[in-house]
Amino acid sequence: MNLTPLPAIMLEPAVRAALLEDLGRAGDLTTDAIVPKNHRVTTVLVSRQTGVVAGLDMAMLAFRLIDQNVDVKVHLPDGIAVAPGEIIASVSGPARAILTAERTALNFLCHLSGIATATASIVDAVRGHDAKIVCTRKTTPGLRAVEKYAVRAGGGSNHRFGLDDAILIKDNHIAIAGGIRPAIERARTGVGHLVKIEVEVDTLAQLEVALALAPDAVLLDNMAVDDLRQAVAMVAGRAITEASGRIALDTAAEIAATGVDLISVGWLIHSAPILDIGLDYRDS
Incomplete structure (x- = not known):
């Protein structure tokens, strides 16, 4: 599939707004209280269902807007079909940043992948x-x-x-x-x-x-x-x-x-x- 990604400048306002909505006036109280400042982790984005991926750029942007040192490696890019248990991407770096951005990143990724999956179902039907x-x-x-x-x-x-x-x-x-x-x-x-x-x-x-x-x-x-x-x-x-x-x-x-x-x-x-x-x- 020849799927041209959207420029980051088009994505950033929505991602920033979502992060600000979540961070509120005091930031991530839970993560900041529990996770040491310099702790690093590796996590993976895993599909729980069969579907089609979309929205990885928005998810990556959510992590990186919190901390530029978060590294995201994509294994299954947008437009690719996934099965339950398949790893879509690896996310590693500062634990605080990853946990703080997690929900915003998943909100965009799950929503847009849902649209891609619904579309693929009816495209296949015709x-x-x-x-x-x-x-x-x-x-x-x-x-x-x-x-x-x-x-x-x-x-x-x-x-x-x-x-x-x-x-x-x-x-x-x-x-x-x-x-x-x-x-x-x-x-x-x-x-x-x-x-x-x-x-x-x-x-x-x-x-x-x-x-x-x-x-x-x-x-x-x-x-x-x-x-x-x-x-x-x-x-x-x-x-x-x-x-x-x-x-x-x-x-x-x-x-x-x-x-x-x-x-x-x-x-x-x-x-x-x-x-x-x-x-x-x-x-x-």
């Missing part, structure tokens, strides 16, 4: 079809870039990152504009030539109206499988087709078989369970 699995903007405030990175680590692709990426005309836009035609026409006159336009439709009749105005993509919202198949035939390659709405792991393959180009899934991010990963002490 294997053999051409449809790509894409995420949505239903993300944790402040963590959108890293959560969308985790989707890529799981083999998925990204939808728009924000409101400024592209035009996506949804049902409320259409209602306020007075219909699909005025909505698309206003959108086209309101942006530059490089901005793509996607329009959401709920019925085949709406799709017919939209296609006459040549949008770049159509979002086929909550359509039955038979309607999706008809919609793909109607579009006939003139626009990108995206299926959306209550996509489940056990229905994804049937939806992909209709020939849609994209399947957008919000729960990959907003409802993905964590991947259980622990930090285990090995020696002193």
Whole structure:
């Protein structure tokens, strides 16, 4: 997998904020009281479940922001499948720093690996079809870039990152504009030539109206499988087709078989369970 890591400058604000939230006003009272100042340890990040790794850079940054002398050696990088008991990385150095950063590092690593794992499960479900699995903007405030990175680590692709990426005309836009035609026409006159336009439709009749105005993509919202198949035939390659709405792991393959180009899934991010990963002490 060709997974490009995010620059540290994008990760650091979130990691710093999480560490500061945990350290509060007096730091790690437990560790500072119990662990000698110069004590050094070796620990390992171990997966307790089968899944896909994501978020190691954020975990490493959490340790190193507490103490630059913490050394992290990655054994299984982001995007790699892991089994229970496998060592993902070794973390060695000042014991105080490692214990202080442990929860913040694991929070990011477990959460992002959970997203990657959920993504991989549905990507595997549609294997053999051409449809790509894409995420949505239903993300944790402040963590959108890293959560969308985790989707890529799981083999998925990204939808728009924000409101400024592209035009996506949804049902409320259409209602306020007075219909699909005025909505698309206003959108086209309101942006530059490089901005793509996607329009959401709920019925085949709406799709017919939209296609006459040549949008770049159509979002086929909550359509039955038979309607999706008809919609793909109607579009006939003139626009990108995206299926959306209550996509489940056990229905994804049937939806992909209709020939849609994209399947957008919000729960990959907003409802993905964590991947259980622990930090285990090995020696002193």
